[in-house]
Amino acid sequence: MKKYLFVLFFILPSLLLGQESISIGNKYSIYSSILKEKRSYWVYLPPEYDNNAYGKASYPVIFLLDGDTNFTTLVAIQQAFTKGMYNNMPQCIIVGIPNTDRTRDLTPSKAYLKHNGKEMFTNSGGSELFTSFLLHELKSKIDSTYRTNGYNILIGHSFGGLFTINTLLHHADAFNAYIALDPSLWWDSRKVYKEAESVWESRNFSNKSLYVAMAKNQDKPNDEQKHSATIRDFCTIVLPSAPNNKLNAAWKYYENEDHGTVIVPAIFDALRNLFQGIELPVKKIPETPDLIPEYYKKLSVRLGHSFVPDEVLVDNIGKYALSIGNIEGAIKIFEYNYMHFAHSKNARESLVNAYLANDNKEKAALIK
Numbered sequence: 001m002k003k004y005l006f007v008l009f010f011i012l013p014s015l016l017l018g019q020e021s022i023s024i025g026n027k028y029s030i031y032s033s034i035l036k037e038k039r040s041y042w043v044y045l046p047p048e049y050d051n052n053a054y055g056k057a058s059y060p061v062i063f064l065l066d067g068d069t070n071f072t073t074l075v076a077i078q079q080a081f082t083k084g085m086y087n088n089m090p091q092c093i094i095v096g097i098p099n100t101d102r103t104r105d106l107t108p109s110k111a112y113l114k115h116n117g118k119e120m121f122t123n124s125g126g127s128e129l130f131t132s133f134l135l136h137e138l139k140s141k142i143d144s145t146y147r148t149n150g151y152n153i154l155i156g157h158s159f160g161g162l163f164t165i166n167t168l169l170h171h172a173d174a175f176n177a178y179i180a181l182d183p184s185l186w187w188d189s190r191k192v193y194k195e196a197e198s199v200w201e202s203r204n205f206s207n208k209s210l211y212v213a214m215a216k217n218q219d220k221p222n223d224e225q226k227h228s229a230t231i232r233d234f235c236t237i238v239l240p241s242a243p244n245n246k247l248n249a250a251w252k253y254y255e256n257e258d259h260g261t262v263i264v265p266a267i268f269d270a271l272r273n274l275f276q277g278i279e280l281p282v283k284k285i286p287e288t289p290d291l292i293p294e295y296y297k298k299l300s301v302r303l304g305h306s307f308v309p310d311e312v313l314v315d316n317i318g319k320y321a322l323s324i325g326n327i328e329g330a331i332k333i334f335e336y337n338y339m340h341f342a343h344s345k346n347a348r349e350s351l352v353n354a355y356l357a358n359d360n361k362e363k364a365a366l367i368k
Contacts, residue, residue, distance in 0.1 A: 034133045046091035055341030058149035060092045065160035067096020085282045089275040105130035106159035111188035151305045157181035177209040179270040186225035205247035207304025212251040213266030286321035286329035
């Protein structure tokens, strides 16, 4: 009886009102033979990923630590940055990684603190095993399941930020870009900080990027950890100490954000900083379509990875060119898109329509 009452009072009204759920991703799981446990992961795919009208593009991947708390934030920022014609980043696959034992997985050494007479973080020091899981099991699973393009970003906050910088130090080739949000560099008497300091000048971080966000200073006079002071020292002393290590590094102090609230503005700024130069001068492009490959070539050189603009972005700019009567410019824009997505129904139809708008039936027939 209860089951039928549930249908009557909850499901039936939803059907009558035409309600539909909103989904931004899917939850999956994988058994880790390295960690000896089942691990879940959440995946967001770009809107056109499974749309047969568009080409089968490949995408960068963002791996997000603390995925269970920050997944929706990152998805929202990406959607805001990739809407319309003024894109501030490429469409990416987002992989959120929820926690099981956060302290164990994200700390690089066995250490603990005493608080009110109790020992804290006693299960610490397992980050190397978690790194192996991340690289050899989860990342391999993502690469074999989805159309990835080889550009990978790691984002972590607090202990996750500590893990992110530690990964850059010891597994630099694992990711292309590292985003550390108010990282806990105080851990184990500044262990990771000291390691960075000792190798910073001798390492070659060519084509690697690092963004560090520092929340407002909340250190107390008797605070042994000196959380904020350690981050500031890392950013002002270590980061600029070896300009020849070729690391593309940036940092920012968020004086109005605390350890918790810094996440949203810092992810926003970090991704904008990483992909600076990707936003196209849309209104100039109908007259100068070559600005598209020019901008993306500069971005590719700066990041050390080949990027091409998303099909939908270029298609929107081509349609904008048509809307202002620049048919020749639109044709060049659609030709550029078709060159990269020749198997796309959308790219083909847009180019055909542009040719027909220019009364060029011969070329239109060749594309069909």
